[in-house]
Amino acid sequence: MAYEYILTASEDGIGIITLNRPKILNALNLQLVDELVAELERMDRDPDIRAIILTGNDKAFAAGADINEMAEASAIEIMKRDQFAVWDRMSLISKPIIGAVSGFVLGGGCELMMNCDIVIASETAVIGQPEIKLGVMPGAGGTQRLTRAVGLRKAMEMLLTGEPISAKEALRYGLVNRVVPVEAYFQEARKLAKQIAAQPPLAVQMIKKAVHKADDLPLGEGMDYERNGFYLLLASEDRKEGMQAFLEKRKPRFTGK
């Protein structure tokens, strides 16, 4: 499919999506988000792709929603657009999404990063929710996912001041997984994606789903969900292969069946 605002590639079981509006710091207009979600869904269906990397460029992962696009729109127009419905589809992607972020990760950019399952950040990343400075507030999960990720007090400070935090501080708060020099963040994400792509795909997807349930469900229900996933995976061919390979002291070959 031809896209205008994203680039796509695939290699060795991983799909790579690059946000591509570099002149305006990958500001997220409606079309870009539509393209991004369409490609995530396509990669989710592609049996040759087992993990997805989402990235921008060294200067900006994304500096937020496109302010030009929303500056003139009325509240009713924006409500009728229902633009966050497409964002909600991102959380239905079953394959793991690894964010490789650098530079500005602001507003909708931070919300997009928080939609990723694992995040590798460059040392230059500055991460925040500056919506308050524009007279609004986050609309795609900024108050909810940030609070779950960093805790109430830190989220309050970030959201009420609009000031970003450094990659190192984000690491301390568990908002990103690793911080590496800017020359290395993409390679690090690629290495990790390949490692995950070599795992049994059904188990990968079941684990992703179960971990996200920990945000939504009370503990008892989450435990039930986990246990049913465990039983289901016992019926997979990859389970037979994984255990047989262990007993035969060889590397397993997982097929996703």
Ligand code: CO8
């Ligand atoms: N939207 C549109 N254009 C942008 C955006 C943006 N979010 N961010 C940067 N740009 C453009 C600039 O206008 C500039 O364009 P031009 O060269 O044509 O003047 C170009 O990118 C480069 O930017 P700067 O010259 O400003 O670069 P600096 O290095 O000086 O500053 C900053 C970088 C600090 C990132 C600065 O650009 C900035 O503050 N950007 C805005 C950040 C922001 O406020 N993001 C939040 C947006 S709101 C949001 O994401 C959620 C809204 C939820 C409600 C949605 C309702 C529809």
